[in-house]
Amino acid sequence: MKELNEIILPEDVRYAPSHEWAKAEGDTVKVGISDYAQDQLGDIVFVELPETGEIFGKGAEFGTVESVKAVSELYMPVGGEIVAINTALEDAPERVNNTPYADGWMIEVKPDNAAEMDSLMTKDAYLESLKG
Amino acid sequence: MRYLPHTPDDIETMLKTVGVNSVDELFSAIPEDCRSKTSLDLPLPLSEWELNARIDELAATMAIPPDYKVFMGAGSYEHYIPATVSFLLSRSEFMTSYTPYQPELSQGTLQAIFEYQTLTARLLGMEVANASQYDGASSLAEALLMAVRITRKKTVAVSSLIHPNYRRVLETYLAPTEYPIIELPYLEDGTTDLDAIKNRDDLAAVAVQSPNFLGCIEDLQLAAQKAQDKKALFVVSFTEPLAYGLYKSPGSFGADICCGEGQSLGIPRSFGGPALGMFAAKKKYVRNMPGRLVGQTVDSEGRRGFVLTLATREQHIRREKATSNICTNHSLCALAAAIYMATLGQTGIKELARLNFDKTEYLKNQLKAAGHEIPFERSTFNEFVVKFPKNFENTYEKLLEKKIVAGLPISRFYPELSHHYLLCVTETVSKKDMDAFVKEVRT
Numbered sequence: 001m002k003e004l005n006e007i008i009l010p011e012d013v014r015y016a017p018s019h020e021w022a023k024a025e026g027d028t029v030k031v032g033i034s035d036y037a038q039d040q041l042g043d044i045v046f047v048e049l050p051e052t053g054e055i056f057g058k059g060a061e062f063g064t065v066e067s068v069k070a071v072s073e074l075y076m077p078v079g080g081e082i083v084a085i086n087t088a089l090e091d092a093p094e095r096v097n098n099t100p101y102a103d104g105w106m107i108e109v110k111p112d113n114a115a116e117m118d119s120l121m122t123k124d125a126y127l128e129s130l131k132g
Numbered sequence: 133m134r135y136l137p138h139t140p141d142d143i144e145t146m147l148k149t150v151g152v153n154s155v156d157e158l159f160s161a162i163p164e165d166c167r168s169k170t171s172l173d174l175p176l177p178l179s180e181w182e183l184n185a186r187i188d189e190l191a192a193t194m195a196i197p198p199d200y201k202v203f204m205g206a207g208s209y210e211h212y213i214p215a216t217v218s219f220l221l222s223r224s225e226f227m228t229s230y231t232p233y234q235p236e237l238s239q240g241t242l243q244a245i246f247e248y249q250t251l252t253a254r255l256l257g258m259e260v261a262n263a264s265q266y267d268g269a270s271s272l273a274e275a276l277l278m279a280v281r282i283t284r285k286k287t288v289a290v291s292s293l294i295h296p297n298y299r300r301v302l303e304t305y306l307a308p309t310e311y312p313i314i315e316l317p318y319l320e321d322g323t324t325d326l327d328a329i330k331n332r333d334d335l336a337a338v339a340v341q342s343p344n345f346l347g348c349i350e351d352l353q354l355a356a357q358k359a360q361d362k363k364a365l366f367v368v369s370f371t372e373p374l375a376y377g378l379y380k381s382p383g384s385f386g387a388d389i390c391c392g393e394g395q396s397l398g399i400p401r402s403f404g405g406p407a408l409g410m411f412a413a414k415k416k417y418v419r420n421m422p423g424r425l426v427g428q429t430v431d432s433e434g435r436r437g438f439v440l441t442l443a444t445r446e447q448h449i450r451r452e453k454a455t456s457n458i459c460t461n462h463s464l465c466a467l468a469a470a471i472y473m474a475t476l477g478q479t480g481i482k483e484l485a486r487l488n489f490d491k492t493e494y495l496k497n498q499l500k501a502a503g504h505e506i507p508f509e510r511s512t513f514n515e516f517v518v519k520f521p522k523n524f525e526n527t528y529e530k531l532l533e534k535k536i537v538a539g540l541p542i543s544r545f546y547p548e549l550s551h552h553y554l555l556c557v558t559e560t561v562s563k564k565d566m567d568a569f570v571k572e573v574r575t
Contacts, residue, residue, distance in 0.1 A: 046419065066419075071444045071453070 001039055008035040009127055010101055014077070014120035017129065021101065022077040024117055025108075029078055032105040033065065033096065036130055041067040044096045047089040049106060055081045058116050062107060065096065074106065078116040084108035194403070195537050201565045202537040203495075205515050205556025206345070207268070207295050207371040208404065209396045212560055216475045217398040217468050226467055235440045242438035245463065246426040248470035255376055255473065255481070256390045257383025258412035262423035263461040265409025268393025269298040272339065272369045273305035274411065274422040274456055275389040279337035279365040280311055281420050281455070287334045289314045291324040293344035294369050296545040311336075322348035322508025322517070326358050335364035341392075342368060342382070343375050345545075347515030347554065348508055352385040365389060372396055373410065375513040377485030389413045398472025399465050408465040419445060422456030484559060488514040492557040495566045499555075503575040507552065515556045517542065517549075520573070524551055527573065536569055 009015075013023040019037035023030045038044065046066040056062050058079035065072050086105050089095060096104035111117070121129065138146075143155070152158050159167075178186060195202065197210055220226070225240055235242060245263045252261035265271045276288045288306075290299060292315050299315075306313060314332070317325045324340050338359035342350035352368065359366035368382035370392030376382075382390040394408035395401065413421055419442065427441035447454035476484060492514045500506055505519040518539070520527070531538045539553035546552070557566065 048419070066444050069444070069449065071450050073453070 002035075004127070004130055007039065007127075007130070008101070009123045011123050013101065014117055014122065015126035016075065016077040016120055018075045020075060020077045022109075022117060022120055023101075024114075027110060028083055029080070029109045029111050029117065030105050031077055031107045031109060032100055033074070034126070035100050037072075038097050038100045038104070041065065041070060041072065043068050044093045047093050047096060047106065049085040049089070050082050052082050052085060076109070077120055078109060078111045079113065080109040080111040082107055083110045195532065195535070197560065200535045200537055201561070201569065203539045203555045203557065203561070203569065204537050205372070205558070206540045206554055207297065207393060208401045209372060209374075209514070209556065210401060210558050210560050211374070211396055211398075213398050213400065214472065214475045217471045220471050221464065221468055226464065236437075239438055241463065242426050242440070244467050244470060245424075245461070246428055246438050247474070248466040249426060251470055251473040252394075252410050253412055255373060255381065256387075256410070256412045257376070257381030258387070258390050259383075259415040260418050260421070260425075261410065261412035262421055262425050263463070264394070264466040265391075265411050265423055265458060266462060267405070267407035267409045268295070268369065268371055268391070269301035269409075270305075270458075271391035271393075271409035271411045272298050272367070273302045274409075274458065275367050275369075275391045276302065276311075276337050276339060277305065278389060278413070278417070278420050278422060278455065279367060282417060283336040283363070283365060285334050285336040285364070286311045287314060287332065287336060288312075289316055289329050289332070289335050289338045289364070291316045291318070291340040291344065291350075293318050293322075293324055293346055293348070293350075294339060294341040295345050295371055298341075298369065316340075318346075320508075322346045322510045323350050324355065326355060329358060329362055329364070332362060335359075335362050337365045337367045337389075338362070339367040339369060341370060342379075343370070343372055343513045343515065345371075345542075345554070346508055346517050347512040347556075348510035349375075349379055349512065352380075352382060352387070356386045360386070367391070372513060372515070374481065374485050374488060377481035377483075378489055378513065383412070388417065394465070394469045397469035398475075399468050406462060406465055408462050408469055410469075418442060420455055421445065423458050424461050485513075487559045488557065491559065491561060491563075491566070492516065494563070495555065495557050495561075495570070498566065498570045499573070502570050502573060504573070514558055515554060517552050517554055519552050521575065522551060524553075531569075531572055534572070536572065538569070538573070 013021040015021055015034060019034045021032055021034050044065060044067050048064045050062050056076045056079060058076050060076050061073045062076050063074040065074055085107050202210060249261040249263060265274060280286060288311060290313055316328055319325045329335060329338055340350045340355050342352055344350055356366045365388040367389045368387040373392060373394055374396050391411045394410040399408060411423060424440060425442050427439055429437055429439055431437045443449055445455040446459055447457060448459060496506060496516050499518055507519050508517055528538050539555040542552050542554050543550045
């Protein structure tokens, strides 16, 4: 497992306490899990995602991520409608391990309330929370 | 099985190791008022020969073949069990009813389960089968819970021709949930009336049994289509898997989940148990399946091996989000079924199914010729309903004295079907037995 100073934490995304990241891209928000989360889970073998068109509130469970010996729930960092899912994860879930902030993205959300982004942590605040 | 009791020396050593002086001291943590003050009210011990005599005496109070001619099935079937089954089953390596706690160490056990899963999937025409459940009834309940998880809808439509005891188990399973059960009535021809699902869009599943409790073959093609139209999962239950040696499998009609009782496949009736819950589904639903799954893989040197797989569905990993509280299987019964299916093979299962069908048709036609009504016209497998005359209760008792069990009176489950009896004929019933029975009930 990585040391805290080895964890990759980009500046241009926001972080939820449940280890999802959210990145504003125009009208929508892309969501995935942080490098810390993928590192803790180990080899990811399956990602269960919702269908496009489904609507979830902030903090609601939208899917699960399964590694060899654990399953974790995924929670909405911001509420809204699912406008896209990363179908490539169906055949290549290891993308979440390899590039959690790029090819490993999970869902794209059209937020109900864009201001919810502001309630998420910055890189520094998230890193601080990991030091616990 | 070896039974090794503890000697006083063993007990002494163990007490010393944990640091207490007596067995009473060991249990001192149990509050006084929770302990039994009197000794257990048990009969006196018997010698081995006395015990054998007592058990024989108890067994003699039951009407069992070959002493009795039993024309009763209703979810439990008398089939011949080949010697291969009892011989292989009694090997001490297989003598545990559970999947082991360090499963990959027991490659033989895992291979046996894997073969059971493979043969089950083939017989039912399904893509993936689990290592087994407790029985047909719990399999049905688990199947409907699975459908609720997959569809995120809550109501289940269940045919009234599914075994009445299975429906009672289902009600027990669903009682603490808020999932409503809609019971589908039946038609004059002895199949399920699917009309009631026409206006429902809230159904997680439509469940039918085929052959159903009246012995009739359901129109699975039609039921599958109707379930599909409502975006509900199509669940097929069964009590007699041997029927699929003759009739098309549930999988070939597009069943999403197929579940039922496997007692017919090499397991004695044994007064109702232990049984074998067979459970299979489409592969795309595998992560929502209950129960254990054995997979085939290769080790680091490329040799074939077997593992417990997709364990993240199970409660020791998934905790309260597990797909089921089932974390074991009926391994010994599953093994019996695997040996049975492998012994008969595809051709053997077909031939045996045909034999069951032909014998049943013979009795059906003889009873018709003897003046009795066969009220449901649908095709059957090895069971059918006959309507006997009004005073038949007396005849039934008289036949019992002559060691003939004339089927199951089904009015206790279906009050509108008074004087209707469910009869069963398997390969173990001879023409002579059937002729003798028909002669007794000739009007």
